[in-house]
Amino acid sequence: MTHRWPGGARCVAMLTVDFDGTGNEVGQGFDPVGIRAAGGYSARRGIPRMLDIFERHEIPATFFVPGYDAEQHPDLVREIVSRGHEIGAHGYLHERWEVPLDEEEPLLRKAHDILVDVAGVAPRGWRSPGGMKSAQTLRVLRDLGYIFDSSDKDYDLPYPAIVAGEQSTEMIELPNNTSSLDDTYLYVEGAATPEEVLDLWLAEFDAIYHDGGYFMLTYHPRAGFGSGIPSRASVIERLVPAIKRYSDVAFMQLGALAEWCLDPANGFQPAERWIGARP
Ligand SMILES: [Zn+2]
Numbered sequence: 001m002t003h004r005w006p007g008g009a010r011c012v013a014m015l016t017v018d019f020d021g022t023g024n025e026v027g028q029g030f031d032p033v034g035i036r037a038a039g040g041y042s043a044r045r046g047i048p049r050m051l052d053i054f055e056r057h058e059i060p061a062t063f064f065v066p067g068y069d070a071e072q073h074p075d076l077v078r079e080i081v082s083r084g085h086e087i088g089a090h091g092y093l094h095e096r097w098e099v100p101l102d103e104e105e106p107l108l109r110k111a112h113d114i115l116v117d118v119a120g121v122a123p124r125g126w127r128s129p130g131g132m133k134s135a136q137t138l139r140v141l142r143d144l145g146y147i148f149d150s151s152d153k154d155y156d157l158p159y160p161a162i163v164a165g166e167q168s169t170e171m172i173e174l175p176n177n178t179s180s181l182d183d184t185y186l187y188v189e190g191a192a193t194p195e196e197v198l199d200l201w202l203a204e205f206d207a208i209y210h211d212g213g214y215f216m217l218t219y220h221p222r223a224g225f226g227s228g229i230p231s232r233a234s235v236i237e238r239l240v241p242a243i244k245r246y247s248d249v250a251f252m253q254l255g256a257l258a259e260w261c262l263d264p265a266n267g268f269q270p271a272e273r274w275i276g277a278r279p
Contacts, residue, residue, distance in 0.1 A: 004268065006260045009250035011209045012215045013243055015061045015236070016150065016176065016254065017050055018127065020226070023068035027093030038224030043073040046221025048230025051083055053233065057240040064127045064150075067111035070118045072246035075116050086253040087115055088150070089141075090126040096130030097137075105140045106180040112144050124255040125152055129141060131178070138163045142171050148258035150174045151227045157214050158261045172261050172270065174254050178216045180204055183219040183227045198235045201264075202242055209246055224272075 005012050022032035022039040030036045047063075056214045063080050065087055070077045081087060084085045091097070092111045099107055108126075116122050126141050128151040138149055142163045149161050152175045159175075160167040164278050178185060181204055186192040192200070201217065219236070220226030227233055243249055 002265075005212075006250055006252065006257070006266075008248070010212055011246070011250070012214050012257060013205070013251050014214075014254060014257065015059060015240075016088075016127070016218050017047070017056075017061055017252070018064045018218060018220050019063055019065040019069050020090075020094060020129075020220045020222055021066070021069035021072065023066040023072075023092070025095040026068060027095060038222050038226075039069075041223035041228050042221045043069070043076050044228065046223070046226060046233070047076060047080070049228065049233045050236070051080065051085075051231070051258070053237050053240070055083065056237075057244070058238060059251050060084055060086070060253045060256075062086045062088055064088040065115060065119075066090045066094045066129065067092040067114035068094075070114050072201055077115075078120070081119050081121060085124075086192070086255050087119045087121065087123050088127060088254065089115055089123045089146075091129035094129040097128050097132040097134075098130070101134060101136065101147040104134055104136065108137070108140045109144065111218060112187065124148065125150060125174070125258065126214070127176070135165075138168075138171060142168065146171060147262060148172050148174050148254055149217050150176050150254055152176075153178060155271060156208075157271055158257070158268075170262065172258050174216065174258060176216050178218065181215070181217050183232070184225045187227075188225045189271075194231045194235050197232070198238055201239055202271075203237070205239075205243055205246075209249070213255050215243075217276045 025032040025036045125148040146147045155175050158172050160170040161173045221228040
């Protein structure tokens with residue numbers, strides 16, 4: 001299968017980093033201390049380490065940032081932006097997205113406003129912190145000017161987002177694979193070593209490349225379930241140059257890919273969105 005990608009690339013590669021700092025613990029009612037402090041590693045060590053890796057390899061990345069974590073670490077969020085990366089929204093306290101419908105819009109707007117205030121630039125995309133959304137989530141995000149969602153798991157290419165029950169021409173779904181291309185599942189449930197994760201991600205990339213597809217990696221710069229610590233960060237450091245050895249790979253941020261997909265002049269033919277039982 002071949003797809004047409006920006007610049008005539010054969011494959012698109014996207015590195016997405018879910019900030020997931022102490023807001024994860026605070027949102028669950030825990031003080032982020034002791035064994036509950038692993039989220040603190042994200043801001044103190046993991047993200048600075050990722051920023052240096054991206055700089056060494058000239059990679060534009062997308063960081064999904066919960067509003068609470070942006071409030072706690074405004075200078076770091078500004079540094080992410082100043083070093084050329086994109087900020088996407090990721091809830092306020094990393095909610096599992098079982099929020100009552102009447103509380104959802106204020107929550108999305110609150111997190112959005114914080115990111116605008118802190119980062120000085122409006123996010124253009126969202127990733128559900130718990131992987132869920134309601135029938136109105138994307139309508140609210142569309143009204144806020146968002147052009148992509150990166151939460152669904154039912155495809156491996158972009159497709160039109162369903163906004164207010166209709167396939168949208170203003171917003172696209174950039175699905176992420178949380179089975180084999182997400183660190184948390186591998187390190188926690190799979191008890192994998194960094195070497196095993198690197199081998200898996202290289203194999204995934206190779207298969208996707210030969211399918212002419214879309215490689216989106218999702219990982220967390222935390223200690224604990226994430227990739228912040230040196231041995232796991234080194235997986236990213238080794239993965240990137242390995243991908244760069246393939247010809248015609250475009251490393252992209254999600255906003256840029258969404259913009260390209262949504263511009264009719266580019267002739268991108270997204271898959272039809274399967275519309276499930278709920279509109
Ligand atoms: Zn998250």
